[in-house]
Amino acid sequence: MLPEAQARILRWLGPFADGLREAWDVPRDLSLPGMAEGLGLVRSALHVPLSHLVEEGLVVVRSAHVIGGGRRRRSVHHLTKEGRQALDRLQPPPEEAVKEGSWFGEQTPQGPAHGRSDDVGEVQGLLHEHGAVALTGLAGIGKSTVARGVAEAWRSEGKTVRWVTVDRYAALSDLATALSGVSTFLDDRSASEWLDQRPSTDLVVLDGCEHMH
Secondary structure, three states, X not given: OOOHHHHHHXXXXXXXXXXXXXXXXXXXXXXXXXXXXXXXXXXXXXHHHHHHHHHOOOEEEEEXXXXXXXXXXXXXXXXXXXXXXXXXHOOOOOOOOOOOOOEEEOOOOOOOOOOOHHHHHHHHHHHHHHOOOOOOOOOOOOHHHHHHHHHHHHXXXXXXXXXXXXXXXXXXXHHHHHHHOOOOOOOHHHHHXXXXXXXXXXXXXXXXXXXXX
């Protein structure tokens, strides 16, 4: 069994067609700098595993023109026939466990929204498509339950949920303070700026928006 460092290199080179071994111009991803960037490593970390792969006949090194790399020919790497066979025998890469995301605000996660999975799935799809969704309907029909189901699914993917229950007297600064969980906003302007800067991985839930005017 190959060490994981060598296996990662084989997996990186695998998607590139064998025909590139004869090409004059090749993608930068086949050069040492491109491989290092793509794998999130420093170049020196690739020297030893690459040399072992070359010695074992799984990878071949040659000089070629790298697209976007100037006129000078550079060393590039390709899988050999044996290297592709070794790649086929590799086990799938180990999956990293997704850490549960953070939850800020008043609504404590309470488990799945039983019987509302279709509604939760529909709202998730609309969120990904439009970036914002308004749940409307009579009081007590389950809007908050569906929102909670969406929020818990969002959090389970390692992303952040910010939940606040709105009342008719709440100022924007009050809402932002509750959503932040760590900051206190004294005016609506600073609160608005903070809300505008939220990353797309933050899900902001305003429960009870019918009270806002």
